[in-house]
Amino acid sequence: MTHDREKPTLMTRMAAAFKGEVRADELEAYRRAGGFVYTQLEQAEALRRRLAQDGVDLWHGPQAAAGQLLCTWSAFVVQSIGEHLLDADYAADPQTVGYVPEVTRRQVAACFAQVEGWVSRARQAASNPAYLVERELRLPAGLPEWAEADPCPLPHLRGMLAAARAVREHAEVTLGVFEQTVVHADRYKADLQRLRQLTAEAATSADYAEGLLDADPGPRMHEAIEQRLQRALESYYHLGQLIAMPRLIAGYRGRAARPTARPAPVPVPVPVVSPRDLDPWCLTGRQQRAMLQADPRARQAIKEMWRSDPDPAATVRVQAQIDAEFEAGAITYATDARGRRLGSHYSCPWGSIYIVLRPASIGGRVLHAMxxxxxxxxxxxxxxxxxxxxVSNFSHTSKVGF
Structure with missing residues (x-):
């Protein structure tokens, strides 16, 4: 559902300010841009039916097709979560439509930021039989990080529940179709049972959360509801990926078995930085470096940046971590939906834009896939x-900040 709104009135802005809500214009733009997910989902379901009619075994069949199904499912789930969070907040308070609490803004932004990457990979798999997404990402992938608020607003919880209902419906239908079309069900009995178990786990969490929400809970109950809805959504997210790429099932140990510790940063030498040895352009993306080095304004901006840095070694150390994770294959240069590299950030020191392929720890921050x-x-x-x-959802710009 989309909302066609006029420019917010003074009363709307005042009401939103009183409640501490923020504008959702950017989120709505990303919602509209991600609407093609549903066309992708229809194409994926048609592909699934075609493979079933041909008797194709996805355990050992065309892995690019499995990748297309997996990526499309992932895009659908994160788009759905973002949309339902927005709609639930608008429905709860029509007076502030177009504004959302900060926790909702962060969560919706995190979800919408992943849609383009998943759809891009789905399309790559559809157009290139040799493209294997499992070589690029650790699968099954997890949902974006959950935004935290204490207590979590009630409309936010209702949005999570609405998303869980929508995702659940698609997941259960997809599982039913999948089970009916497995050619050698006896051979894969254990895998099918594991999928049913995961479905039951997700449904229980969703049903329990819905029961608690129906009781008009006080703020003290919000965390318990939030945890169960997170568990349900994460389980359904994994379920759809496992159905799409069933050869992942054998190694799947469940949501609870995922590592909770922070990923260890790739070891890098501790840099010893002196003004004489420092490369002032070491933070700048390589694609734009030569152009910027030729610009007097950029040279001055870089000089002033390093002059104001109280600990250049700490700055260089973070970049060294980035370079090490890049070499290790945990991150790579980010691209848009057409495969064009996003390049560098618009402001000094014009660092490269990266995308995370598997969890990494850089500069004290944990980064997640996509x-x-x-x-x-x-x-x-x-x-x-x-x-x-x-961390953001970056796009091309002609702006250059000095």
Whole structure:
């Protein structure tokens, strides 16, 4: 569902400000852009039926087709979660339609940020039989990080429940079709039983959360409901991926078995930095480096950035971690839906835009698969110096900040 809205009135802005809500314009733009997920889903279901009619065994059949199904499912789930969170918040308070609480903004942004990457991979798999997404990503992939709030707003919980209902319906139908079309069911009895078990686990969490929500819970109950809805959505997310690529089932140990510890950063030498040895362009994306080096404004901006850095070694260390994770294959350069590299961030020091292929720890921050990020270093006019890993949904721009 989309919302065609006029420019927010003064009363709407005042009501949103009073409640501490933020504008959702960008989120709505990403919602509209991701609407093609449903066309992709129809194409994936047609592919699934065609494979079944041909008696194709997805355990050992064309893995590109399995990748297409898996990526399409993943895109559908994150798009669905984002849409239902927005709609639930608007329905709960029509007076502030177009505004959402900060926790909802962060969660929706995290979900919508992954849609393009999943759809791109689904299309790559559809167009190239040699493309294997499992060589690129650790599967089954997890959902984006959950945004935290204490207590979680009730409309946010209702949005999670609505998303769980929608995803559950598709997952259960897909499982039913899958079971009916397995050619050698006896051979894969254990795998099919594992899928049914995961379905039962997800359904129990969703049903229990719905029962608690129906009781009009107080704030103290919100966390318990939130945890069960997270568990349900994550389980259905994995279920759809396992149905799409059933050869993953044998190695699947369940949601609870996923590592909870932070991924260890790739070891890098501790840099010893002196002003004489420092390469001032070491943070700048290689594609744009030569162009920027030729620009006097860029040279001055870089010089001022390093001059204000109280600990250049710490800055270089984060970039060394990025380079090490890149060499290890945990991250790579981010691209748009057409496969064009996104290049560098628009502001000094113009670091490359990356996408995470498997969990990594950089600059003290845990990064998850399908997240886009860059390393931003700056000395704000208000004072102080910041070095941070910025996670966002980046797009092309002609803007250059000095």
């Amino acid at each position: 997240q886009q990020f860059t390393f931003k270093v700056s000395a704000p006019e208000t004072g102080g110096f910041t070095r941070e890993i910025v």
